[in-house]
Amino acid sequence: MLDLQFICDHRDEVAENCRLRGVTADIDAVVQLREDRNGLIARADELRHRQKEVSAAIPKASADERPGLIEQGRELRAEVTAADEKLRGIEERLREEQSRIPNMTHPDVPVGGEDDASEIRTWGERPQFSFQPRDHVDIAAHLDLIDFEAGARVTGSGFYFLKNDAVLLEMALVQFALTKLRSEGFTLFTTPDLARDSVLEGIGFSPRGNETQIYSVAETDLSLVATAEITLGGIQKDQVLNESELPLRYAGLSHCFRTEAGAAGRATRGIYRVHQFTKVEMFAYTTPDPALSNAVHADILRIEEEIFQALKIPYRVIDTATGDLGGPAYRKFDIEAWMPGRGEAGEYGEVTSASNCTDYQARRLNIRCRNPDRKGTQFAHTLNGTAISCARALVALLENNQQEDGSVVVPEVLRPWVGRDVLTAG
RNA sequence: GGAGAGAUGACAGAGUGGCCGAUUGUGCAGCACUGGAAAUGCUGUGUCCGGGUAACCGGACCGGGGGUUCGAAUCCCCCUCUCUCCGCCA
Numbered sequence: 365m366l367d368l369q370f371i372c373d374h375r376d377e378v379a380e381n382c383r384l385r386g387v388t389a390d391i392d393a394v395v396q397l398r399e400d401r402n403g404l405i406a407r408a409d410e411l412r413h414r415q416k417e418v419s420a421a422i423p424k425a426s427a428d429e430r431p432g433l434i435e436q437g438r439e440l441r442a443e444v445t446a447a448d449e450k451l452r453g454i455e456e457r458l459r460e461e462q463s464r465i466p467n468m469t470h471p472d473v474p475v476g477g478e479d480d481a482s483e484i485r486t487w488g489e490r491p492q493f494s495f496q497p498r499d500h501v502d503i504a505a506h507l508d509l510i511d512f513e514a515g516a517r518v519t520g521s522g523f524y525f526l527k528n529d530a531v532l533l534e535m536a537l538v539q540f541a542l543t544k545l546r547s548e549g550f551t552l553f554t555t556p557d558l559a560r561d562s563v564l565e566g567i568g569f570s571p572r573g574n575e576t577q578i579y580s581v582a583e584t585d586l587s588l589v590a591t592a593e594i595t596l597g598g599i600q601k602d603q604v605l606n607e608s609e610l611p612l613r614y615a616g617l618s619h620c621f622r623t624e625a626g627a628a629g630r631a632t633r634g635i636y637r638v639h640q641f642t643k644v645e646m647f648a649y650t651t652p653d654p655a656l657s658n659a660v661h662a663d664i665l666r667i668e669e670e671i672f673q674a675l676k677i678p679y680r681v682i683d684t685a686t687g688d689l690g691g692p693a694y695r696k697f698d699i700e701a702w703m704p705g706r707g708e709a710g711e712y713g714e715v716t717s718a719s720n721c722t723d724y725q726a727r728r729l730n731i732r733c734r735n736p737d738r739k740g741t742q743f744a745h746t747l748n749g750t751a752i753s754c755a756r757a758l759v760a761l762l763e764n765n766q767q768e769d770g771s772v773v774v775p776e777v778l779r780p781w782v783g784r785d786v787l788t789a790g
Numbered sequence: 791g792g793a794g795a796g797a798u799g800a801c802a803g804a805g806u807g808g809c810c811g812a813u814u815g816u817g818c819a820g821c822a823c824u825g826g827a828a829a830u831g832c833u834g835u836g837u838c839c840g841g842g843u844a845a846c847c848g849g850a851c852c853g854g855g856g857g858u859u860c861g862a863a864u865c866c867c868c869c870u871c872u873c874u875c876c877g878c879c880a
Contacts, residue, residue, distance in 0.1 A: 405840050409849040419861040437860030
C-alpha cells in the first residue's frame with residue numbers, strides 16, 4: 365500500500381507508474397474518497413467534541429437543567445454514530461482503491477513485460493554434452509527419484525513424492541542453504557505453513573477470490589502459505605522496531621502451496637511448476653532509507669548467487685521489468701538457472717527472486733521503526749529473496765549434472781549430506 | 791476438550807460509571823547539586839487520525855469487536871491470547 369498523502373501529492377506519477385506496471389487503478393477515486401473522508405472526520409470530531417462538553421456539564425448542572433442536557437447529549441450521540449457509520453463505509457472503499465495501487469518503481473527497472481527484463485550478468489559455463497541431454501523427468505525416472513503417479517493418486521495433479529536419493533538431495537539443499545545463511549548472520553526459523561488472511565493480504569497476496577494463487581482453509585481465516593515471506597513478514601506485524609536493531613535478517617524454511625490458477629498448460633511437465641514445494645526464504649527488515657534497503661537488496665542477491673555458484677549451476681541475473689513486478693516490489697532481481705532439459709536445446713528457468721518492497725508491505729502490516737533521536741515512527745522497509753527453492757533447484761541440478769549413462773553427479777557442497785558422489789540407478 | 795485466573799503506557803503495577811490519556815514506582819532524557827561521578831531534587835517522557843507554516847487545537851486509543859449510558863479502562867455480550875490445574879496426545 366502506498367501512502368495516501370503521497371498518492372494525492374503525486375497523482376500523475378502514480379498514474380504513470382500504474383500504466384507502466386499494467387495495473388488498473390482509479391487514482392481520482394482515491395483522491396475524492398480521501399477528501400470525503402477528511403470532511404467526515406472533521407464533522408464527526410466536532411460532534412464528538414460537543415457531546416463531550418454536554419456530558420461534562422451534566423454533573424455540574426442543576427436538577428432543572430439536567431433533562432434538557434441529557435436529551436441534547438442523546439441527540440448528539442445519534443449524530444456521532446451516524447457520521448461514524450458513513451465514515452467507515454468511505455474508509456473501506458478508500459482502502460480497497462488504495463490497495464489496488466502498486467508500489468512505485470526503481471528508476472533503473474526496465475519498462476515492459478516478461479521479455480523486457482534486462483540481463484544484468486551471467487555466470488558459469490553451460491555444460492557441453494556429448495549426448496542428447498534428458499530433462500529432469502527422464503533423469504528422475506531412470507534413478508527412481510520422483511513418483512508423480514502416486515502424487516496424483518493421493519493428492520492430485522501437481523503433487524509428487526520425492527523418493528530415495530531425491531529426498532536426501534532436498535534435505536541437503538535445505539541444510540546447505542541454512543548453514544550458509546547462519547554464517548551470514550541470519551536468524552533461522554522454521555515457520556508455520558498456515559497464516560491468517562490478514563497477514564497474507566499485508567504481504568500482498570489475495571487469499572480468496574477467483575484468481576487466487578492461495579489455498580484457503582474453509583470456515584477459518586487461515587490459508588496455506590505460498591512462501592515463508594508471508595510468515596517471516598508477519599513476525600513483526602503491528603510491532604515498533606528499534607532502529608538500532610535493524611536490519612533484521614531472517615531465514616525461514618517452509619512448505620509453499622500454490623494453486624497455479626491460470627497457469628494450466630504452462631510447463632506442467634515435471635516439478636518445475638507444482639502445487640507444493642519446500643523453500644528456504646530470506647527476509648529482511650531495514651530502516652526506511654532507500655540507500656540502505658537497496659544495499660540489503662544487493663546483499664540478498666549476492667547470497668543467492670553464491671548459493672548457485674557453490675552448486676556450480678550456470679545462471680543469469682535479470683532485472684525484472686515493470687509489468688512483471690507484481691504489487692509490492694519496488695525492484696526485483698531474479699536468478700534464472702540454466703536448465704539443459706527445457707525446450708529444444710535448454711532454456712533458463714527462474715529459480716530465485718529477490719525483492720525490495722520498500723515500505724509497501726510494512727504500511728499494510730503496520731510495521732514501524734523508531735529512532736530515539738527523532739520524534740514519531742516510520743514504516744520499515746521489507747525485502748525478501750529465495751535462498752533455495754527445492755523443486756526448481758532440483759530441476760537445474762539434475763539436468764546440469766547428468767551424465768551419458770543416466771547417472772547424476774552430486775555437487776561437492778551437498779555430498780556431506782547426501783553421502784555419495786554420484787547418483788546411479790539401482 | 792473441561793475448570794479457573796488474567797490482558798492497562800518501555801517495564802512493573804493502581805484504578806469498579808463523570809475530577810482518568812490514566813496514581814505510583816522503575817527506566818529513559820534534560821536541568822540543578824558535584825572537581826567529576828554516585829546519591830538526591832526538579833522537569834519532561836506514547837501512538838494514530840484531522841486541521842494549522844508553526845506554537846498549538848480537536849478527536850481516537852487501557853487485548854480485539856459489539857452493546858448499555860448524556861457520559862465507560864470501569865457495567866453487559868462475543869472473540870482472541872497468556873497463565874494455572876485436569877484430561878488427551880506426536
